[in-house]
Amino acid sequence: MSDWPKGPLAWIEDRHLYVSVPFTWNLNEVRTKVSQASMFWDHATVGGPAVKLSRGFSSPFRWPSGVTVDYGDMPGVLQRANPLATRTSTGCPNSCAFCGVSKIEPGFSELIDWDNKPIICDNNFLGCSKSHRAIVYERLADLRLPAGVVDFNQGLDAFLMTDWDAVWLNRLKATCRFSCDAVDDLSIGRAAFGLLRSAGNAKARITIYALIGWRDTPKEAWERCDELASWGILCCPMWFHKLDAMEWNIVTEEQEALGWTNQKRLDIMGWFWQRRGDIKEIRKTISERRP
16 A cells, blocks of 8 residues: 555656656666657656756766656646645755755645645645644544555655654554664654653554664664664664666765765665564564674
8 A cells, every 4th residue: 555666657648758757876777768659659758756866967968859747746747646645844954964955845834725635745834834744644543444544655754753653643543654863863763752642643553764874874874773772662774875876776976975885775675674574583683783
C-alpha cells in the first residue's frame, strides 16, 4: 500500500508522454528516453522534483529541443505514484543544508482542501498550525482505518512533536516516521520517541531514518544507528547525496575525507536494511558489538 515507484514515473495521454523524475540521478536516462523517436507518442513533457532541482545546477542541464519542461506541479502525479497518497501542505518552514525541499517548493503553505487519503506526504506536517493539524487528524479519523494504514510517509519533524500530536497519532494507530540526521539530533529524537510511546504508540508502527555520510564518520554513523535501533524500533540508514548528484550511491571526495569507502557504505546500509524485520537480532548484535 505504501509502495512507491523506484524511479521515473511515465504515462501517455493522447500520444503525449509525461515523465515525472524523482531523483537527479534519473535525469540522464530520462533525457535519453525523450530524445528517441517512438511509435507511441509524438511529444514529451518532463517534470518532477529532479527537474525542479536541475534549475540550480552550476552547469545547466539541457533537454532535447521539442521537449516541454514543467517546473511546476504536474496535475495528479502524486495519485499516479500512489492512489492512497495526499498532501495537506506544501514546502517546509526549515531550510536544512542537506535537503532540497526549499529549492523544489520555496515557501510553506497549508492547503485549504485536499483529498482525504491515508498516506500523508507533507514535507513537514508538524510545521502546520495546530488548527490545520486538528482538521487533518479529524478527517483521517473519519476514515476508520485499521492500524498502520494511516501513514505520515514523508516523516514527522521530531523537533516539533508534542504530546497532543502523539495522542492523536495513537488514536489513528498511524505509522509514524521521523528522522535523526546528525548525532546532535539524538536527544531530540529520543524525546519525540518518548512522547509517542507515552501516548501508547506501538514500537512496530514507529520508524526512524538516519542520514549518514553527510558530516559523520563511519564510526559515528554506526554509533548513532545502534543507539536508534536499541530503542526497539526500525532504524533505516539513508545515504547522503548532494542535491546535484548524477549518480546513485557513490562516495564523494568529501565523504572519503570523512573515512567513507563504498564497502563501509554497503556494510552499514546492508546490515540495517536486511534486518528490518528482526529487532531482537539487531539489539543482540548491538550489545555484542559494544565494548
